[in-house]
Amino acid sequence: MEMNDGQGTTKATEMQSDNTLNHFFEEQLQAWPDAKQRFNDLKGVLLKAVTCAGMPFYVQCNPARLVSTGAKIDKAALAQRPCFLCEKNRPEVQTQIPIGNDFELLVNPFPILPLHFTIPAKMHQPQLIREHYDKMRQLLDRFEQLTVFYNGPKCGASAPDHMHLQAGMGSHLPVRDNWDMLYSNRQTLLVAQDGAELAALTNYACPAFAIIANNADTDAQLFETLYQALPQREDETEPMFNILKWRHNNVFITVVIPRDRHRPACYSAEGDAQMLISPGALDMGGLIITPRKEDFDRLDTPLLEALFKEVGMPQNTFEEVKQKVANP
Numbered sequence: 001m002e003m004n005d006g007q008g009t010t011k012a013t014e015m016q017s018d019n020t021l022n023h024f025f026e027e028q029l030q031a032w033p034d035a036k037q038r039f040n041d042l043k044g045v046l047l048k049a050v051t052c053a054g055m056p057f058y059v060q061c062n063p064a065r066l067v068s069t070g071a072k073i074d075k076a077a078l079a080q081r082p083c084f085l086c087e088k089n090r091p092e093v094q095t096q097i098p099i100g101n102d103f104e105l106l107v108n109p110f111p112i113l114p115l116h117f118t119i120p121a122k123m124h125q126p127q128l129i130r131e132h133y134d135k136m137r138q139l140l141d142r143f144e145q146l147t148v149f150y151n152g153p154k155c156g157a158s159a160p161d162h163m164h165l166q167a168g169m170g171s172h173l174p175v176r177d178n179w180d181m182l183y184s185n186r187q188t189l190l191v192a193q194d195g196a197e198l199a200a201l202t203n204y205a206c207p208a209f210a211i212i213a214n215n216a217d218t219d220a221q222l223f224e225t226l227y228q229a230l231p232q233r234e235d236e237t238e239p240m241f242n243i244l245k246w247r248h249n250n251v252f253i254t255v256v257i258p259r260d261r262h263r264p265a266c267y268s269a270e271g272d273a274q275m276l277i278s279p280g281a282l283d284m285g286g287l288i289i290t291p292r293k294e295d296f297d298r299l300d301t302p303l304l305e306a307l308f309k310e311v312g313m314p315q316n317t318f319e320e321v322k323q324k325v326a327n328p
Helices: 007-031 033-042 063-069 075-080 130-142 179-184 216-229 293-298 301-311 315-326
Strands: 046-052 055-061 097-099 103-107 115-120 147-151 164-169 187-191 197-201 208-213 241-248 251-258 287-290
Touching: 007 033, 007 097, 007 103, 007 115, 033 063, 046 293, 046 301, 055 293, 097 130, 103 130, 130 147, 130 164, 130 216, 130 241, 130 251, 179 208, 187 315, 197 216, 197 315, 208 216, 216 251, 216 315, 251 315, 287 293
Parallel strands: 055 287
Antiparallel strands: 046 055, 097 103, 103 115, 115 164, 147 164, 147 241, 187 197, 197 208, 208 251, 241 251
16 A cells, blocks of 8 residues: 655645635636736737846836736825725625635725736724735745735835735746846855755845745744834834745745835936835835836936945945844
């Protein structure tokens, strides 16, 4: 009699979960013509490769994303509009998959990725990741093929008043596509007893950190260590960063990209100097979204490298954080 080591059962469960997600996605598009049209439009968006810090990045011209890129997130603007992530304000046609007792998975009707989901908390609460970091892992436990990402309240979140994650699959994402190269050049800062690692990515377009772990508790502990080492301004509710997380077999890879600025100076510039680029996690991961064709055409290597340098963590701060992590 052959022994089953459980891996076949695990893989079958994962495939079933991914099939459930695809089925949910297709059902939503059939019932929701507006969302279906935007996902169809996504197939025809312009995409170009631009070298950034020696790595191929991608620029996407996506006019439908002007809603998010141009979102006003000051307190007055948020107070005046109904929260589009609260269930009572969503389109009736928008259904959900429960994620535990406290989150829901929804199709994102303004997609960047061929499969694009938003995962809001059921309760209206501020965009803060610290207490919900494990939810990213729970999503990947259930849907193995996803990339899950988080935009801080001033790092690309168009609804900073309502805690939410996003997730998707099916598109170029340079930080994930080039992971082997990034990992091979990492600077290890901390290694846990079970071999999990907190490292600095030293050859990316801007300073970044990575957590490589297979144990949930160690993963959370290393994130907390990094969280406490990152600078936090007095007027901010958490350190400024974006997070991208994915799974490779049983290893969970988390990339944390600290931020110095919400938007580059070109966003609010006037005349020809203006470019409407408001970086979120996918942008910081190397897929840059431009709602306007003129900005898409203009973005080249010097402009892109300057943009990452402007909104990313300054190098001197990066060195300080590395020292704090390595020498607690």
